[in-house]
Amino acid sequence: MDYRVAAHDALQPKGLVSDWLIENELPSEDTLYLDKTSIVVVRNSSANDDDLYKLFNQFKEVEKFQVVSFNQKEVEDLLFKVENLRLINVNSNSSSENKMALIDNKMQLRKEYKMDKEGFKELVAHTALTIPPKKSRDIKVHKTDNE
Numbered sequence: 001m002d003y004r005v006a007a008h009d010a011l012q013p014k015g016l017v018s019d020w021l022i023e024n025e026l027p028s029e030d031t032l033y034l035d036k037t038s039i040v041v042v043r044n045s046s047a048n049d050d051d052l053y054k055l056f057n058q059f060k061e062v063e064k065f066q067v068v069s070f071n072q073k074e075v076e077d078l079l080f081k082v083e084n085l086r087l088i089n090v091n092s093n094s095s096s097e098n099k100m101a102l103i104d105n106k107m108q109l110r111k112e113y114k115m116d117k118e119g120f121k122e123l124v125a126h127t128a129l130t131i132p133p134k135k136s137r138d139i140k141v142h143k144t145d146n147e
Contacts, residue, residue, distance in 0.1 A: 007125065007126060007129055010126070011102075011111060011129065013108035013109065014111070015108070016030070016107055016109070017030050017038075017103045017107045017108070019109075020101065020109045024042065024094055025093070025096065026042070026090075026092055026096075032088065033068075033107045034107060036065060036105055037062070037064060037103070037130055037131045038065070038066050039055070039056075039067050039068075039100060039101070039127065040069075040102075041068070041069040041070065041100050042092070042094060042096045042097070042098060042100070043069060043070065043071050043072065043098055044072045044097065045098060047115075048120075051117075051120050054120075055120055055123065058124060062131055063134070064105065064132075065131060066086035066088065067086070067088070069087065069088065069090065070091075070092040071090070071092060072091075072092060099113065099115055099119075100113045100115060100119065102123060104130050110126065110130055111123075111126060
């Protein structure tokens with residue numbers, strides 16, 4: 001119970017994604033984030049690409065989930081072959097350090113993470129909590145003539 005309370009507190013909205021993008025000197029096409037849970041990755045090196053691949057693989061089957069990667073021009077785009085993953089690569093002139101952010105489906109920044117072991121662990125747990133549950137199908141009962 002304490003974990004869920006702590007996670008709930010950590011995931012309180014911290015503002016619009018557009019404000020965060022501007023603050024981090026990133027292109028602010030915030031419509032990319034509408035109706036999708038997003039992990040935003042700011043990369044100035046490829047040092048953590050193995051960990052990013054593992055992270056993305058965990059959420060590849062989730063509907064309305066995407067990864068947006070801002071890559072400095074010297075850094076190669078993320079080219080992961082993760083089937084069903086919506087991955088958008090954007091070149092950027094940002095001088096920001098390597099980091100990740102979780103954006104909810106209402107374009108709200110939920111939390112920013114360092115690109116280290118603890119940051120990845122926390123991001124996986126928080127992403128799972130942030131993704132809206134899949135809508136269940138309505139169960140319809142059909143009556144037969146015998147009833």
